[in-house]
Structures are given as C-alpha cells and as structure tokens.
Amino acid sequence: MPNDHFSLALIMSEPTPTYRPRCMYLCCKSMVVYGENFASDPDYQSGMADFWCMQTSKGQGPDGDTVSLEMCSDKERECFCEY
Numbered sequence: 001m002p003n004d005h006f007s008l009a010l011i012m013s014e015p016t017p018t019y020r021p022r023c024m025y026l027c028c029k030s031m032v033v034y035g036e037n038f039a040s041d042p043d044y045q046s047g048m049a050d051f052w053c054m055q056t057s058k059g060q061g062p063d064g065d066t067v068s069l070e071m072c073s074d075k076e077r078e079c080f081c082e083y
Contacts, residue, residue, distance in 0.1 A: 022069060028050060
C-alpha cells in the first residue's frame, strides 16, 4: 500500500498545464501532424515551425501583423477568434 500513496503524491504534485487561448485560424505543420500535441514536435521545439494564418494563407494575419503562437494568443488583436 505505501506505493499507492507515493503514486498518488506524484500525480497530485505534477503541474497542470495552463490553458492558453490562441486564434482558431493559427496553423503550422506541427499542428497539422500532431494536433493539440504539437508542442511535442521536434521541429516546433527547435523553433523551426513556420506559422500561417488560415484566413490569409500567409505569415501575416488579416490585420497585417505577423503570425506566431505568441502574437495570435493576444485576445486584444482585432482578428483574434478564440480556438
């Protein structure tokens, strides 16, 4: 039984990932291949993922600003549409 308590403590101590909203039109190859687990893609982890907006099919959004996970997670952006 001591192992059960230890396992429970490990499960409870693991940090839960915080939800970070992003625009529903943001896309990259990692998202296409890995889905919501895109952060596990080695290309994404190494910073090699190129993002594009599905509204414009470019690296710029409809507002003319750059497309990236950080920029497209800004709720204040005029073209932001939460995923």
